[in-house]
Amino acid sequence: MNRFKKVLRAVLLAPVALFLLFEEWGWEPLAAAFAALGRLPWWGRLERWITRLPPWAALLAFGVPVLALIPVKLLALYLFGLGHVTVGLALILAAKLTGTALAARLFQLTQPALMQMPWFARLYTPWKAWKDKIMAQARASWPWRTARRFKMRIKLAGARFLAALKAALS
Template sequence: MSTTPAKPARIISLPLRLLKAVLAGLLALLILFEEWGWEPLQRALAWVGRIPGLRWLERHIAALPPYAALALFLVPTLMLLPVKLLALWTISRGKLVLGTLVILSAKVLGTAIVARLFTLTQPALMQLPWFARAFMRWTVWKNALLARVRASWLWRLGRVIKRHVQRRWQRLVS
């Protein structure tokens, strides 16, 4: 009885599929955070934007031409990168909790600012044909990924647990 050796493509294919699944899972978590945080954080910054000086600033941001809006839209990412690098340096120095808190704070603050800026600049950004196409592709891909995540047993279990905790909380505070 002779055995045929495993094909090299199959041997390489399994780790690549596992890596792809892990990366897709991490990306799904990131997208879910963005989904959960985007609207509430944007509304919070809109509320802050009612301050007279900030209202003036928001009106000017909303009136920007497309490429100026794009440049402004990229600013929070560039500004928070050094903060995140500093947080990683802090973690490397043994201050795991502090570094993690800085990264999480930067993520929340960055999401809030980007969400508000996108709301203000979206009409201008959509005037750029390549941006509009990329945004539509991103939206389709993101919605398909979210549909897969929401159809998973883990997501459904989480929803059941969340409803259970909410009911118990309501009973406690009532």
């Protein structure tokens, strides 16, 4: 029975782990991409304004844009139903990337205010600990380590290729 529980847990946690891996992969780079917009004067003013919001307004600033993407995702499902699979898939992908980037940046800006709300801090702290534990297990796994080595080889080969191309063109 204990072995069955382990297998069942692994099967049930696999989709959650994949979701967390996507969020982890996308969260930092996409937040950084959005943060780069902060160099634009009006965008920088908007970000500074968001960081000064009181907790209740920070919750709205974080939640409303993320929730606003739900109709876009529903439109994509509607397009799937009409047989427009490519357009629907592109819309889902664009909404996911945009939503992740927006959520990541907004969370960076609003987290200090959000953590002032006891109920948010009470929910976020164990969630973060659980997520970090799952991510540590994923990073320690053989597939993760193998993929990381492969990624480093590809990156190194790309750098070598670019250096050779640059040398050939000079």
